Amino acid sequence: MNTTAEKKAKLKEKYGRSQEETLRCSEYAKRWWPKETSHRMRIADEVRNQLFLFDLPWDMEQTAEPVTFEGEIDWSYQPGPDPEFIFQMNRHQYWICLGQAYAMTGDEAYAECFASQLVHWIKKNPLTEETKGTTWRTIEAGIRGINWLRAMGYFVDSPAVTDEVFEQFLSCMKEHGVYLAACERPFSTKSNWGVLENNGLFAIAHLLQETGDCPEAGAWIKLAKNRLIRQNWVQILDDGVQWEMSPMYHNEVLKCFLEALQTAAFYDDEFPQEFQDKVKSMVFADRIWQKPDKSQPSGGDSDVTDLRDLLTAGAFWFEDPVLKSGGYDRMDYEGIWNYGICAQVRYEALASCEPESLDCWLSDSGNWYLRSSWQEDADYLHMRCGSLGGGHGHFDKGHLDLVIGGEDVLVDPGRYTYVDGTERRMLKSTKAHNTVTVDSEEYTHCVDSWGVKGLWPAVGGAMSRKGKYGFAECGHLGYIDRGVYVERRVLAVGTRIYVVMDTCYGNGDHTLTQHFHPALNQKVTVRENGFTLEGEKSRAEFFCISGHEGSIVLEEEAFPVSLHYNQIENGTMVSCKKQGNGVFGMMTVIVCSALNENETGAWAEAVPVMSAMAGKPLSSHEADGVRIQAQGHTWLVVNAHVEAGASCEYIGAEGRFGLGRVMAAEDDEEDMTVLKW
Known part of the structure; x- marks a missing residue:
């Protein structure tokens, strides 16, 4: 059994950074990403004052009204009819903001806040049948697993994280592992939930195996990895899109897969090439549907969210110039904290080129x-x-x-x-x-x-x-x-x-x-x-x-x-x-x-569609035509509702004809261009 100091050292090796690295990341964030830095500092200061407003770019259910706890934090507090506040509250992404604020300022008040809230959460949130529907839903447990590890990486050397605090942290991580390992159901296989659950389990199990705190950790690593591989196979379509058809959840799954690849790299583990290829196809889907303002389409249950951070991460991970063309010119704020200062050198050296096709x-x-x-x-x-x-x-x-x-x-x-x-x-x-x-x-x-x-x-x-x-x-x-x-x-x-x-x-x-x-x-x-x-x-x-x-x-x-x-x-x-x-x-x-x-002077009006062979107009049940005047030109467009044949096999408008169901002609072109036969 390792000592607590040895366990801390093992966590720091994977999730922490040296003093010099911390200083360089802090300087980089402040210089190149002042707006993002200010945002995280604001969140950290609010959390210290027990004020919670969820407005990070990838918060799945953002809030618009802050909630402040004057006394003790109620981790299961629901401010209205929507329980999503509870779920967002118990994912603890804001503790990573606390950690970044601590890294950039050295102010022990941030570490004390983290340690105090961590211990309080563990004390007040036992795993029960009731809390499985609130603070201990499996999706929150998985998200929390990776967030706790990343947050602890910032604070592990602080005096506020005493040996007792750290051992409580590890004990609760083991409880998370037992809970997530037992979560075996078809819903997880086909849902983003399963990916978020097992990304957390994969990271928790690897750490517990290193610290020697859990004999089952090796089995959990294999279990989580196999589940992630299966979920990747089941959920990701051949064109790279996650089957739930909402860019927001496509990208939550993508973020987890990228985190799992990073966890594997930490521990000299590896996912099959087929898994990695599917993850890369997901980033390419983001590049294809990325709007000119760099956001994702708000299809399905999605917010309007900038995609450049994920494309930056994807470009860095897969060393792909096409993906970089949709990302930032330099490593972004979260990327520099996740991948380290050397990542900027590698990313900046990567070429950038746009996708070959516009369609x-x-x-x-x-x-x-x-x-x-x-x-x-x-x-x-x-x-x-x-x-x-x-x-x-x-x-x-x-x-x-x-x-x-x-x-x-x-x-x-x-x-x-x-x-x-x-x-x-x-x-x-x-x-x-x-x-x-x-x-x-x-x-x-x-x-x-x-x-x-x-x-x-x-x-x-x-x-x-x-x-x-x-x-x-x-x-x-x-x-x-x-x-x-x-x-x-x-x-x-x-x-x-x-x-x-x-x-x-x-x-x-x-x-x-x-x-x-x-x-x-x-x-x-x-x-x-x-x-x-x-x-x-x-x-x-x-x-x-x-x-x-x-x-x-x-x-x-x-x-x-x-x-x-x-x-x-x-x-x-x-x-x-x-x-x-x-x-x-x-x-x-x-x-x-x-x-x-x-x-x-732009204009459009209906025109009759004619049959060249019969010399008569077709009915609107057979075809419609339109003349468009714009940009100094005139176009004729024909849309046939029926199959080409008999009187509808060589049709057109105003003397231009073709053998198609959807056709167009510009100005005085003699024949129509066929877009659909």
Whole structure:
């Protein structure tokens, strides 16, 4: 059995740093990351005063209102109907902020606070059947395991961490290990929970094996490692996306896998190459869906969070220039504390290059991306049409995100809360996304905050590029119980003109409604045939085209937008409705420009689609056409709803024809370019 001093030395070897290293990391953080340094110092000072506000970038459930404990801390305190405060409170990420404040100041008050709160938590939170639902949920136990080890690395040499305090810490770590090792259930295999649980167990077991405090530690290492390998295999799709379809939880899982790789490196352990390749594919998924402002899309249960720290970590770990192009130019604040000052030298020496293609299709998860460049002022269109993704998924099949010149134009309104009720159900709904509904009905319905009824799959999917034209297509069976199949096609002319084409395949009378959610800074002006969105840097003209039969009804209404958990603002939704019978479609043309470009005269109107062979127009049940005037040019776009054949096999508009179902022609081009056969 090692002495307490020897145990401390073993922990410091893995999670601590020398005096010189601490000084260099502190100087680096203060010089290059003053805002982040100030943020962590503020949190540390608040924690010393028993004030808790959870606003770190990757806090899964951020809070907007601080909670202060005047006397003794109540670790199971719930300030309102949402228990997420309890869970966030008991993950103890803020103790790492205390440690960094201690490293940068040497002020023993931070160490005394840590030791006092640690001992108090252990005393007040025994593992019971009751606390398993509050302070001892398995997910918190796993997160806490890695956070306690990292925090203790900062404080292990402090006089405040007496031998008695350290032994209590190790004893509680062993209790965590016993608890997490016994957690074997299918839910953990398929959920982010399992990864967060076993990342903690893997780190705890390795330390306890080194300190000699636990004979079972070796078995726990193998157990946790095997579970992580299996969870990596089960949860990560071939395109690198975590199956729950929420970037927030994709990245929580990614962070854990990166931490597990680092833990393994600490102890000369190793994960299989296949595991590492899957982790790398997850970072690449982040790079592909990273928006021009560097954030993740707010799909599913996600906040708007900057991705550069994770891409920096991924680029450093895998020594990949493409990943570095989405990260920071230098090692970020958390990276310098996690990987050490030498990491900056290695990272700075790494080359940076952008991905080869501007068009990307993550086909397994159902995500399409069209962009003008990989720069911050880029245009960016994202279409989402994949599986639900379990409880964190939203009803977003066919959803579009649109960015022009680096500015958000159309957005996903977010999540706000996990408390079942009006806001939760509204923000998960189909109506809450830039997609379509049929007969004003939802295609999936909430049973509670997590459960749903109506598990209808996405089907099909295509993407193509021909010169200036980009094309993406998706569909789903959400309304098949109403006898309707819904298909969405998007034709892009460059990245400033988009034709959104929705088709209802069915029998009888139905109403097709397109929903659009402008970003908060967009000024909305509704007009007779569409609406205009004007932001600080961009303008987007929306032309709602009914075809040569039928008409469009436009409606504007208030709709909430939540960029971060527990924060909600008043936004707007614009809806375009069309009634039809059997097979019919509707188009919305979006013409975008920068405000300083003074784009005027943009216009779009329906034109009849002709059969060259029959010499007569097709019905709107067969095809729709539109003429677009913008940027000094004219385009014709044809969207056929039926298979090419007979009178619909060589079709077009205004004398331009082709053998395709989706086609376009510019100005006086003789033939149409086929985007879909």
